[in-house]
Amino acid sequence: MNENKKIEIKRLYKYLRPYVFRFIVAVVFMSAFAGLATSLLVVLKKVIDGIFIDKNLLMLGFAAVVLPLIFALKGVADYGRSYLLNYIGQNVVRDLRMQLFEKLISLSHDFYVKNSSAKIMSRVTNDLNALQTAIVRVPASLIKDVLTFLGMIIIAFYLNWKFSLIVFVGFPIAAVPLVIFARKIRKAAKQGQKQMAEIYSSLAQMLAGFSVIKAFNTEKHEEAKFKDENNKFYNFALRVARVDARSSPIMNFMGSVAVAVVLFFGGADVLSGKWTAGAFFAFIAAVGQMYEPIRNFAQVNSQIQSGLSAAERIFEILDEEPTIKNTEEAVELKSFKNSIVYKNVTFGYIPEKDILKDFNLTIKSGQTVAFVGHSGSGKTTIANLLLRFYDTSSGAVLIDGQDIKLVTLESLREKVGIVSQDVVLFDDTIKYNISYGTFGASMDDIIKAAKSANAHDFISKLPNGYDTLAGDRGLKLSGGEKQRISIARAILKNPPILILDEATSALDSQSEKLVQSAVENLMKNRTVILIAHRLATVRNADKILVMDNGRITETGMHEDLIRLENGIYRKLNELQEI
Numbered sequence: 394m395n396e397n398k399k400i401e402i403k404r405l406y407k408y409l410r411p412y413v414f415r416f417i418v419a420v421v422f423m424s425a426f427a428g429l430a431t432s433l434l435v436v437l438k439k440v441i442d443g444i445f446i447d448k449n450l451l452m453l454g455f456a457a458v459v460l461p462l463i464f465a466l467k468g469v470a471d472y473g474r475s476y477l478l479n480y481i482g483q484n485v486v487r488d489l490r491m492q493l494f495e496k497l498i499s500l501s502h503d504f505y506v507k508n509s510s511a512k513i514m515s516r517v518t519n520d521l522n523a524l525q526t527a528i529v530r531v532p533a534s535l536i537k538d539v540l541t542f543l544g545m546i547i548i549a550f551y552l553n554w555k556f557s558l559i560v561f562v563g564f565p566i567a568a569v570p571l572v573i574f575a576r577k578i579r580k581a582a583k584q585g586q587k588q589m590a591e592i593y594s595s596l597a598q599m600l601a602g603f604s605v606i607k608a609f610n611t612e613k614h615e616e617a618k619f620k621d622e623n624n625k626f627y628n629f630a631l632r633v634a635r636v637d638a639r640s641s642p643i644m645n646f647m648g649s650v651a652v653a654v655v656l657f658f659g660g661a662d663v664l665s666g667k668w669t670a671g672a673f674f675a676f677i678a679a680v681g682q683m684y685e686p687i688r689n690f691a692q693v694n695s696q697i698q699s700g701l702s703a704a705e706r707i708f709e710i711l712d713e714e715p716t717i718k719n720t721e722e723a724v725e726l727k728s729f730k731n732s733i734v735y736k737n738v739t740f741g742y743i744p745e746k747d748i749l750k751d752f753n754l755t756i757k758s759g760q761t762v763a764f765v766g767h768s769g770s771g772k773t774t775i776a777n778l779l780l781r782f783y784d785t786s787s788g789a790v791l792i793d794g795q796d797i798k799l800v801t802l803e804s805l806r807e808k809v810g811i812v813s814q815d816v817v818l819f820d821d822t823i824k825y826n827i828s829y830g831t832f833g834a835s836m837d838d839i840i841k842a843a844k845s846a847n848a849h850d851f852i853s854k855l856p857n858g859y860d861t862l863a864g865d866r867g868l869k870l871s872g873g874e875k876q877r878i879s880i881a882r883a884i885l886k887n888p889p890i891l892i893l894d895e896a897t898s899a900l901d902s903q904s905e906k907l908v909q910s911a912v913e914n915l916m917k918n919r920t921v922i923l924i925a926h927r928l929a930t931v932r933n934a935d936k937i938l939v940m941d942n943g944r945i946t947e948t949g950m951h952e953d954l955i956r957l958e959n960g961i962y963r964k965l966n967e968l969q970e971i
Contacts, residue, residue: 401704408488409528412481419481420536422473427540429467430682434548434675436460442671474533482529486521489707493517496710501717502782506742515590516710520703527700534693538686545683552676553668556655581636585629587706591622633695655680717781719801726800729792729808729889732757733779733920737788740778747786748774749943758889761921763931765962766940772924774943776892779922780809810888812915814895816875818867823852824859826867827881834885846881846911848874873908880911891916894924928966937962 409416436459443452497513549557599615655677662668735754741747748771756762764772777783778790781797789796797805818826827842828834834842839859843849851874855861867875883891893912909930925931932951939947939954939962947954947962954962 401701401708404708405485405528405704408485409481412484415477415481416532419474419477419532422470422477423533423537424540426467426470426474426537427544429463429470430541431544431548433460433463434545434679434682436463437678438552438669438671438675440671441674442669446669446671474537478529478533482525485528486525489524490517490521493521493707493710496713499715499718500713501715502777503716503742504713509594511594511596512590513710515592515594516706519589520706523699523703524707527696527703530696531693531700534686534690538690542683542686545679549676549679549683552672552679553659556659556676581629581632585626585633588622588626588629592619592626595619595622633699636695717784717802720799723799723801724795726792726795726797726804726808729920730758731793732791733890734791734794735775735778735788736791738778738785738790739787740774740783740785742774742783747943749778752788752943752945754938754945756920756922758920759918760935761916761923761933763923763925763934763937764940765925765928765931765937765965767961768926770940771943772940773894776811776894776922776924779890779892780811781805808888809890809892810883810886811892811894812876812879812883812912813892816867816879818863818870818875818878820865821863822857822860823855823863823878826863826878827859827885829882831882831885838885839881842881842885843877845884845914846877847907847914848877848881848911851877876908877911880908880915884915889919891919891921892924893921895926928962928969 440452440456443449595618659673733756735752738749738752739747740749764775766772778785781802824839827839840849843852852859863869923931923934931937937949937951937954938945941961947960954960955966957963
């Protein structure tokens with residue numbers, strides 16, 4: 394067993410430790426099952442010899458009573474084993490699922506940029522299911538079969554030690570293919586689980602882009618892509634199935650050779666009177682049940698390998714650390730009164746490719762500062778750094794003189810509200826979405842926020858008013874309605890600092906008027922960072938900053954900037970007036 398496997402098993406044991414007592418009880422049930430299986434052979438020997446050799450008719454009655462009783466007790470033992478192992482498996486997976494969720498929700502923005510949501514979903518669902526299967530089935534097969542195997546060895550030696558030694562010669566040979574199969578199955582299982590993540594990813598993209606697919610008649614193209622991913626998984630799964638399918642016939646053949654030897658030589662001993670018929674048939678049954686645990690191990694081996702591969706992929710996420718987190722000396726940001734300062738800030742999403750370069754800016758409390766410029770000029774990056782979705786490469790962002798790296802994330806983000814172009818609504822009620830992040834708000838406060846956001850009228854006309862479900866990603870609402878819900882959420886939060894990132898873009902003129910009016914209500918008595926492509930939304934800003942290649946190239950009011958010859962703002966204004 395390599396070092397990685399040992400580490401994974403050791404880590405899994407931590408999750409199994411709270412259920413050790415139940416596992417011990419399950420082992421007792423498995424021991425009882427193995428003991429009953431062994432006693433069945435002893436009874437078989439006595440019954441056959443008593444009936445066919447001693448002509449004892451009482452043995453018929455004994456067999457009629459005892460054999461069903463043994464099978465009934467075996468059934469009880471097997472039920473106890475099955476229930477307890479399923480109980481343990483369900484609890485371990487529940488705990489892991491909770492830890493995965495806690496880890497995922499704690500990770501930083503960059504993790505989700507680098508990893509698709511579908512592939513993450515695959516780890517939380519597909520890999521956990523594989524691990525649960527392994528936890529439930531592997532101990533049962535290994536412990537029960539090992540105990541049964543030991544019981545059969547004891548009974549075999551009791552019946553005839555010479556033939557038992559002959560049978561045991563085949564066991565070391567039988568172990569060789571198991572080792573080979575284990576390596577092949579583990580490799581194919583791990584590749585298959587990775588490929589299943591690709592299938593999740595393809596499916597998620599199809600669901601997210603369904604309307605685009607329909608509009609561009611690309612159904613066949615998407616089908617071909619999914620077919621390719623599906624076939625790749627099929628090939629990995631078939632590889633596991635081929636290896637798994639080969640194991641049982643090989644083990645059966647080896648078992649049959651051993652049984653054939655016993656039949657040939659043992660049968661001669663029975664005919665010569667050296668061995669009773671009952672002992673002979675009991676011995677044959679014991680040999681057959683000795684090889685059954687080995688066959689079962691060959692089958693469960695694929696589950697072991699799949700479980701270990703799943704554990705490895707699960708622990709990869711659990712081992713992830715957020716790149717943005719509270720430092721040990723972080724203090725609470727109690728209020729915001731004076732200014733936000735970007736001091737010599739340099740930052741890039743990709744190493745050696747800076748978006749902001751020695752960026753300096755002061756935003757005074759109560760100001761509305763607008764950022765305009767071409768895509769990629771660094772406008773949204775300014776907001777991302779303020780929220781600490783990312784940390785600066787050098788320099789610092791200060792709020793009232795405090796470096797935001799030295800304040801708690803919770804207290805920082807409590808002071809900042811955001812309304813963006815891509816509104817995120819949850820598949821829950823309108824009331825829930827407005828109060829999201831301010832869950833203790835009263836219904837009166839929620840309605841007041843909705844009225845300020847020009848949302849109350851359309852909400853009141855919905856089938857269930859504020860209890861109407863917004864649908865997945867708010868699909869039951871129009872773009873303008875979703876935007877106003879988002880604004881109501883920000884109004885209810887009542888933050889001193891507000892980020893508006895393209896909040897009124899991509900709306901029709903009627904919706905834009907309602908949203909713009911709501912935005913103006915939201916902006917009152919706040920410090921606002923306004924990011925926009927449409928210059929009509931920034932004309933009333935206290936200061937307009939034109940961004941180009943991570944630097945501020947122009948500063949002023951709308952009237953000043955349109956008078957600058959060859960200025961970027963003037964060119965943008967001319968383009969939008971055409």
